[in-house]
Amino acid sequence: MNKFSLREKFTNFSFVLPALIIFSIFYLYPFFYTFWLSFHKGDGIFILEFVGLANFKEVIIFDKDWWSSLYNGTFITLWALTFQNILAFMLALGVDKLTKTGKFYRVIFFILPVLSEIIIGLLMRELLVSGQGGGVLNFWLNRLGLGYLARDWLGKERVLLTTALVHCWKGFGWAFVILLAGLQTIPEQLYESARIDGANSFQCFFKITLPLMLPVVALVFILTILGTMQAFAMILALTRGAGGLTEVPVMRIYNHLRGNQVGLACAEGIILGAILITVSFIMMYISKKLREKYGVLSN
């Protein structure tokens, strides 16, 4: 009897085994391997030399470019948090009330997040880069009589802002879909009873919609931070780093790996990961406090 059940346990376990093996090799092992590599110097494959905490010291204290890449990432993230998410929230509020055409807008808005970062990056580069003739977008602006708006979009002064805006443009549809899904879970009766009690639309928004949306908004904020701070391929395609002006943290990690400085790459990855986890927890804490203040019970 006992033997049978042991065998059965093993059969049951064997269903999970393929997933567990792949997961251990490509997630669990690399997870700990990152820490180990971060204490070493070399290309990681042939040369590996133990250097202790030197990599972290180098990154945190001496590497100005790392901090400027963090600044660039933060800059883009701040634009995504404010501009992209407010736009997405406004769009979601607009679409939420439309029953017939709402689906059409939802389909359109979500096309950009579905397309790859490389396609979006190269397409926008094609439009913005000023080659001969001053660039495509500038040509259009001239045609429309808006020539005074023409700029060197990917030039030194503007390239980081342009990158942030393109990132928002690609990302707002994603935030929109999640916010819309949140809005549609708010029961209509709440608005009806509020209206019967004489509340106007502003009161409805600030007393019902916003408090009930707090969990969803917090979720979108956290995911925006995580996603934007780790964004990379679109920026590579759009600007190729622009000589460090739009270098974001993950691009730096990628370049260090390519330059056989694996230890630095891992140390940077750990530092960025720690920052992101800390920020996520702070956001979750704030969201919890806000919900307690508003007295929203659900999760």
Added chain:
Amino acid sequence: MYYQTKKVVILIVVHTFLMSVALSCIFPLLWMVNVSLKTEVDFRNDMGLKLAIPPYWGNYPRALIEGKLLFYFINSVFYTFITVLGIVIVSSLAAFSFSRLKFPFKNVIFFIFLAAMMIPLPAGFVPVYILLNKLHLVNRSGYVLAMMNMGLSLSIYLLKTFFDQLPHDLEDAARIDGCNKLGIWWNVALPLVKPALAVVIVFNSLNVWNEFVLASLMFTEEKLMPLQVGLMEFYNRNIVEHTLLSASLTIAAIPIILLYLRMQRQIIKGITAGAIVG
């Protein structure tokens, strides 16, 4: 009367706002397709603002053959197909087991899978790349295995929640008829979670098709490159011809847009599920 007018005005304002944003999404894409159907000389005259009538198809064969996009395209189809097939089999087996079967440390193992989705690993590709190098797996199979891992957690989670909702009766009936566990998984459980499988397939296909970082590190040989890496290569080789670049971007974008229009419900479900777990 006043109420009616107010309502109409609000509707107009809302639609103008939504429409202008929608246009900003669509217009660059339409422009891309339009430019891909022009000759370079024609493009220089109007920067793609006039419609390409009659369309000039010459850019497509050039992008596919000279630009080697055909190879990249076939590679991408191959990687995506194999990876997604692997994810579906491996994750549905695991999800079925997590949902229905008993074994020690079940909940701990499931929790580890879930936790993997929540911890951000910005440099995750570094150790994976080094590891693949050490295992001599910097090739197609190594890439497919690494990509399979990326989709596992979410797929297992999605499928498990679906398996949990299934009634036990059908499985009991199958068991009484002499079906073993593998048979129940294949004949009873999988057909019943087809909607969830569709979400898993579509969502993972998009992820693999669009993946760039690991592929760009692993494939330095042109004949192995998937589309995303190929597009970057192509752009680096050929910066001047907008029409050719537009054609290649269109070739890369069209399958995704078609898949999206056909399966947008599943894709959005996958996104929201991913967001809620995260």
